[in-house]
Amino acid sequence: MTRTAVISGGGTGIGYAIAERLAAGGDDVILTGRREAVLAQAAEKLGDRASFVTADLTEVEGAERVAKHVADRSATVDVIVANAGGNIGVQAPERKPEGLAGVSWLWSENLRLNVMTAVHLVEGLKPLLADHGRILLFSSLAAYRGSGSGSYAASKAALHPYAIDLSVELGPKGITANVIAPGYIQDTEFFGEGISPQRRARNIDLTHTKHAGTPADIAALAHWLAAPEAGNVTAQIIQSNGGAVVGR
Known part of the structure; x- marks a missing residue:
């Protein structure tokens, strides 16, 4: 049976790789994100099994747009991949105000990018979620060891109890809710304009396997x-x- 999967941040990096893997396995995939041109290009590469809807999931109306697209196209959804997120302090440091206002902005923006994008997507699609569906949220190793500013790590850690609560709520319908927490993954847009060779080497040296994830x-x-x-x-x-x- 063909399933329908919705992947936020599905135009590039981890999101696109997940969409590609699911489509190759026979699932229909719906990509969502803020950049129409990026999504259109990704959907074209994925072929007939892919469609896309442009939406800013930090806003309720973005999630409503995605839900309408899903309802019009397939009526139900089987897999929700809430992959969209980022670290605003790394990706757009020039936008940060000075002083306490800057601290407040950094925390608020990272919570919007990493928590509310997931909450809006999942809650918006929950009425359409089929029995035995799957919910995947995306954390980070920063949730375990910090990220420097605290705001990014805290925003990712907030998804852990959310997944547990979703599992309790939806488990009787056979629906699972889990969190994937990646470490250093190369070939993504996470590091903005790029990561220095020194930092890349340091990140790899921290691993036991001595190579970057993909x-x-x-x-x-x-x-x-x-x-x-x-x-x-x-x-x-x-x-x-x-x-x-290491795991605990």
Whole structure:
């Protein structure tokens, strides 16, 4: 049976890799994000199984637009991949005001980027979510060890209890809710204009495997968690970081 998956941040990086893996397995994928041209190009590469809807998921109206697209196209959704997010302090540092206003802005923006994008997407699609569906949220190793400013790490850590609550609520319908917490993943837009060779080497040196993760690594994990066979795995925060932060 063909399933429908909605992937936020699906135009590039981890989101696109997950969409590609799900589409290759026979699922229809709906990409969403803020950049229409990027989404259109990604959907074209994925072929007939892909469509897209432009939406800013930091806003309620963005989630409503996605829900309408899903309802019009497939009526239900089987897999929700709430991958959209970022660290505004890294990706747009020039926007940060000075002083206390800057601290408040940084926290507010990172909570909007990482928490509200997930909450709006999941809650907006919840009425359309089929029994035995799958919800995947995306955290970070920063949720375990901090991120320098605190705001990015805290925003990612906030998704952990949210997944648990979703699992409790939706588990009787066979729906699972899990969190993937990646470490350093190369070939993504997360680091804005780029990461220095020195920082890249430092991130890799922290791992046990001594190599960077890739979007394909996360896509493989997401593909399994989204599969029917993973129905007994729920309310888990699953790390993929080469051992840079060990499990507890």
